[in-house]
Amino acid sequence: MDMETPTQPPLIARLCSISSDWAEANDVKVSRLGRVVINDGAAIQRLEEGGDLGTVNLGRFAKFLSDPKNWPGGRVPKSAKVFDRDVRREVSA
Numbered sequence: 033m034d035m036e037t038p039t040q041p042p043l044i045a046r047l048c049s050i051s052s053d054w055a056e057a058n059d060v061k062v063s064r065l066g067r068v069v070i071n072d073g074a075a076i077q078r079l080e081e082g083g084d085l086g087t088v089n090l091g092r093f094a095k096f097l098s099d100p101k102n103w104p105g106g107r108v109p110k111s112a113k114v115f116d117r118d119v120r121r122e123v124s125a
Contacts, residue, residue, distance in 0.1 A: 046115050
């Protein structure tokens, strides 16, 4: 099952975008997210350069980014919620 549609960018591109949003919202570098979620501060940078992540780690990022505890004021962006939903669908397909 492919969750990528003409109106929805690929999951990796969406993760990179949401990661930037999270870093900005938390006033930290994007590398902090990788360290917190999968103990790899270079993970997002590698993705931006065309690298891969694997479904388990993709799921870890989706879960983290959809959790209100990880956003200032508990306000999870809609893009992070939709990303989590789509990753769950993709992984269970």
